[in-house]
Amino acid sequence: MKKVLIITLMLCLSATAFAEIRLGALFAVTGPTSFLGNPEKLTVEMLVDQINDAGGINGEKIKLFVYDTQGREDRAISYFKRLATKDRVLAVLGPSRTGCALAIKNLAIRYKVPFIACAASATIVEPANAFIYKTPQSDIHVAEKLFDHLKSKGKTNVALISAQSGYGATGRDAVLQNAERFGINIIADEKFMDTDKEMTAQLSKIKDKNVDAVICWAAGAAPAIVARNAKALGMNNIYMTQGIASRKFIELAGDAAEGVKLTAGRLIVADKLDDTDRFKTMLMKYKTDYESKFGGSVSVFGGHAYDAFGLFAAAVAKSGKDPVKLANELQQIKGFMGTAGEFNMSNSDHTGLSKDSFIIAEIKNGEFVPAE
Known part of the structure; x- marks a missing residue:
């Protein structure tokens, strides 16, 4: 009887230990492309804290695992394997650079761990695969x-x-x-x-x-x-x-x-948008939250991570902690309002944006403004 109680207790403790949503992230936090990865890392950490403080997703908190690729493909490969096998994450946000994202595509498919890249090249998501997505416009x-x-x-x-x-x-x-x-x-x-x-x-x-x-x-x-x-x-x-x-x-x-x-994207001119712009409220909240917490200016690169996390959170709320179901939910997302625009995914389009998600901006007096 005592042995049964011990086994039962161990099982309960094991279940408690994994009563969380395990999320990975690969960003170029240091190195020559740290201007991409550092705001991405800070953004995701901020969003995880916000959602956990609000009770998590479906009552479960997010446990975040972040690794610094330094913009290097070998580090992206090594850390993705670690996230998939040791940390046992449900999904991965990033990497920051196109080369790193291309380097881990086959790993995502092999391990069945979806990733949402913060890099821009269309080659990341072509041909479309259920485990591979990206947030910057192509x-x-x-x-x-x-x-x-x-x-x-x-x-x-x-x-x-x-x-x-x-x-x-x-x-x-x-x-x-x-x-x-x-x-x-x-x-x-x-x-x-x-x-x-x-x-x-x-x-x-x-x-x-x-x-x-x-x-x-x-x-x-x-x-x-x-x-x-x-x-x-x-x-x-x-x-x-x-x-x-x-x-x-x-x-x-x-x-x-x-x-x-x-x-x-509209983020860099958020405070200069007309109040009727349907993206402005969301953009200004992110901008205000980020700048008040970290100082400095928000950037579109942090915005790519904001969108990646938002897409993940929206999909996992429906899929639960099943990576295959999560992948399928990601490619069904419609009407998601992100910093890069409105995302409408499909089985063949794993970016879900169009040229209309862009504006043309101009640098005047040291500031980004909408171009005339």
Whole structure:
């Protein structure tokens, strides 16, 4: 009888220990892309605290496991395996970079652990798989939004300068493959390495072709160098992507940031939106919560994590702690209002956004504002 009581007690303690929702996260918290991963980590930690303080999901608290990839693919692979096998998480948020997300795709499928990436490339979710999702708008949406804007301004002769990285390469493909159908002529196509410290040679070639505008497709410190080099050459009409949608770019580029336009979610101009904008209340709550807790400015990169966590929470509330059911719930989400836009997932679309989720922003007097 005593032995039965001991076994029963052990089973009860075991059940109690796992009466929680185990969630993993892989972010580039330190290293050269910490401007992506650190706000993502802080955002998810804040949201987990908020939801746990409110009683959790279906009465269960979330236990969060966060690992720092430093933006490295080998670390993303190693930590994903740890999350899946040792930590036994239900799902993983992140990684921060496209290369890291691509590196763990097959692992997510093998271990049947869904992940919601905070990286942008469409190749992450193509072809669609029930265990793989992402929250940033895809390259094609960026290209389409840029082309629409350029065409409306009569700027049809355009140059492209892109980073030789996962993000830059897939962005370059999106531009080159879709420009013609929008009536945009790509008359220069230059590249640089993410680690390059000078892009004057490439920009000088572009300047000689007398283009209407320049699209720079890159993230990290490199776009700030492009902006400074372009300013030194007297070049205007520089367009970039959400890869620069944080104050870090403005700090790095200095006065060369002035006048740069970019595709971005509404978050970076949340306080400048009209009060009738249906996203404003949600965006301002996130912005206020984040900035009051951590100081500094909210960024779209933290917003990607905000959306990833929101999608996870919405799906797990219906699926319970079954990863296969969770994966199926994720691809059925409709009308989810996130910082990047309205998410409408399907079996074939695991981003669920369109070009309409973007705005064109401009940097004026050191601030992001909606472009005219």
